[in-house]
Amino acid sequence: MIQKILIANRGEIALRIVRACRELGIKTLAVYSEADVQSLHVQLADEAICIGGPRSSDSYLKADRIIAAAEIADVDAIHPGYGFLSENAKFAEQCESCNIKFIGPKSHSIKMMGDKAVAKDTVKKAGVPTVPGSDGPVENETEAVKIARKIGYPVIIKAVAGGGGRGMRIAHNDISFAKEYHVARNEAEKAFGNGSVYIEKYIEKPRHIEFQILADSHGKVLQLGERDCSVQRRHQKLIEESPSPFLTPDLRKRMGKFAVKAAEAAEYENAGTIEFLVDAKGNFYFIEMNTRIQVEHAVTEECTGIDLIKQQILIANGEKLDFDQSDVKFEKHAIECRINAEDPARNFAPSPGTIGLYYAPGGHGVRVDSHAYSGYAIPPYYDSMIGKLICFGHDRPTALKRTYRALSEYIINGIKTTIPLHKAIMSDPTFMEGKATTAYMEDFFARTPTDLFS
Ligand code: ADP
Secondary structure, eight states: OOOEEEEOOOHHHHHHHHHHHHHHTOEEEEEEEGGGTTOHHHHHSSEEEEEEOSSGGGTTTOHHHHHHHHHHTTOSEEEOOSSTTTTOHHHHHHHHHTTOEESSSOHHHHHHHHSHHHHHHHHHHTTOOBOSBOSSSOOSHHHHHHHHHHHOSSEEEEEEEEETTEEEEEESSHHHHHHHHHHHHHHHHHHHSOOOEEEEEOOSSOEEEEEEEEEOTTSOEEEEEEEEEEEEETTEEEEEEESOSSOOHHHHHHHHHHHHHHHHHTTOOEEEEEEEEEOTTSOEEEEEEEOSOOTTHHHHHHHHOOOHHHHHHHHHTTOOOSSOGGGOOOOOEEEEEEEESEEGGGTTEEOOEEOOSEEOOOSTTEEEEEOOOTTOEEOTTSOSEEEEEEEEESSHHHHHHHHHHHHHHOEETTSOOSHHHHHHHHTOHHHHTTOOOTTHHHHHHHHSOGGGOO
16 A cells, blocks of 8 residues: 655645545655745645745756655655646656656556647547547648638637646637637747647537546546536636536436546546536537546535545555446535635736635535635745635535535635635526526626625
8 A cells, every 4th residue: 555645736735635645544745845834735744845946847846856855755656636747747657667656647648638639539539529620730820710710710729738728719700810829829839838729619608517537447437427617717717516507417427428438538547537518508528638636626525425535546556446336426516616815806916915814614514625824824926726615515505505604704814815706606696596607707797896796
């Protein structure tokens, strides 16, 4: 059995991994940047090693230093969390070659799914519906315009190496296409060091619905239901829930089957997510696979009662999943709100600083995953998410009311957060009726006075 795990991450996910390891009797090693000395995961892990300066490029992205720390501390495995090196095939390969278990899929699956054009092609060949678009990356502008016309406007230009909602541009005609094509390429080159782009039909007002996958190294692939992540701002998720208020039992069943097919096509092992867009008529299309644990995994944990981080570790340890698809029961409705240190009333300007009083809500059906505490100084170098509020109950109305109640109890003084925005959304009729698509936030901002969420 794995004895000690290095956690190659920070923030709430690092803490989440420490907690799972504690319960499994596994020792933990935190690696941290100079800016994270006061971080909770550093204090709660069994051991901690500083690996460099505040910027991620000097610490959390320094693969060699992380491997060196793993060797010095004699760990058997590395959990990459999400972001940073979690979808870096080269890092997974490095771990494999140093005989350190990478808690995630094999590097070839990361590579295959990491190129979004290859991923689409792979699952398409396995019969999974994909968004109509170019066959792989487009070579040049002339070819690209031809394809865009053939698909029919509007189209979306997407970076093959894209992630985090970046490197995507929408075009409505030949003229805007020519401009957006170059913008997308430049953005992708800057953000991912790879300017390659592909084209897809732009689906109007879809829902983003994704399926959680667990696959062991013995060939068993299971799906743990869906998460509706349609509430997004600039293609970035703000709220996630399960089950989706939109899916019928029949559609859920069909999508679940295709999700498993897609994971099988990727020769997948460990926890992963198959993302789909679903249009108003219920047509669904694969868009990408995330080959790691996701921020919103807690939603699935509360609906199914399955601890996904523990399952990831057991799978990496070579164990068989000890349950079948028919054992997976969906007994709860769960809603997650991302609590970001941002000012929603000022165009989501980052709001780092020192938290004064911090008080997290509790009570029946409330879970808070956060590394924040009273007096914690939020470093300005990283993602602005400082916590996740997950509320659950036997049905959606209960989960909704509970989320509103918990948000009302949440105190984070000294900085601006997304808490007031979430409260406004929880009492907004469109969201309450389960009608939010990916176009929801834009519409919400257009019709809601700023003082209602500041
Ligand atoms: P990333 O990897 O950057 O998260 P995704 O491919 O997962 O990018 O897409 C993120 C979001 O962008 C989706 O949830 C959706 O809101 C929007 N999007 C992506 N592709 C399309 C499309 N073809 N039509 C409409 N919206 C899209």
